[in-house]
Amino acid sequence: MCATLKNLWTGLLIATLFPTLVFGQPSEISQEIAPTGTLRAVINLGNPILARRASPLDEPTGVSVDLAKALAQRLNLPLNLIPVDSAARSVESVTQGNADIGFFAIDPIRGQGISFTPAYVLIEGSYLVRKKSLITHNEQVDQANHRIVVGKGSAYDLYLTRELKQAQLVRAPTSPMVVPFFQEGTYDVAAGVRQQLESDAKEFDDLRLLPGRFMVIEQAMGQPNRASPRALQVVRDFVAEMKYNGFIRDSLIRHQIYGASIAP
Secondary structure (H helix, E strand, O other), X not given: OHHHHHHHHHHHHHHHHOHHHHHOOOOHHHHHHOOOOOEEEEEEOOOOOOOEOOOOXXXXXXXXXXXXXXXXXXXOOOEEEEEEOOHHHHHHHHHOOOOOEEEEEOXXXXXXOEEEOOOOEEEEEEEEEEOOOOOOOHHXXXXXXXXXXXXXXXXXXXXXXXXOOOOEEEEEOOHHHHHHHHHHOOOOEEEEEHHHHHHHHOOOOOEEEOOOOOEEEEEEEEEEOOOOHHHHHHHHXXXXXXXXXXXXXHHHXXXXXXXXXXXX
């Protein structure tokens, strides 16, 4: 009975938010969200929690891709996926009007040009060091003689730029390049998505993760600030529905993403 009521509620919510889509025609709100007539979704391949692809010729897969496809279907619009290799390029695509939606860590700096939905996934940020390092806890990282490698323009870059008092940040071109960049130099710490660092650490015998986390990232969908209030609200409601009906949970399981949690 509970499942039946839940499905009925979901159906009523869909019909309320997108009444004209029942007849198979793009609605006025669809045109507000995607003025070109195609939903353009920028996909950041630099965060393996959100998206990845096996080769440059393959289509990206992941929870952000699933959400983009679901929204395009909901709006009765064709979908154009725009893969990029860093969060910074995702931000540029949306703020410069080259994409209608993107998938971002919520951050006040990015909020100057992007309106975020409530978070749908929480991701941990962690530190990685060499096994011989004397650093054993997160609290020991912020010291004047430490250099920390981060992906340029990533949520970790933005956060640590604000929070660090003594340590120096060194920026790798993208988040997936953080560990290779770290290994090529005489740096003290690498910072990034815990799952990415764990995966990279398995490839090198001389690396280890510090226990715990130094931050939790709230991952959300984002639209340009210039989007209409109604367009912004529709995407916010869409994300809320995808959390409520289990879509995001099922997507994470299907793509074998562990360590991320559904945002409340």
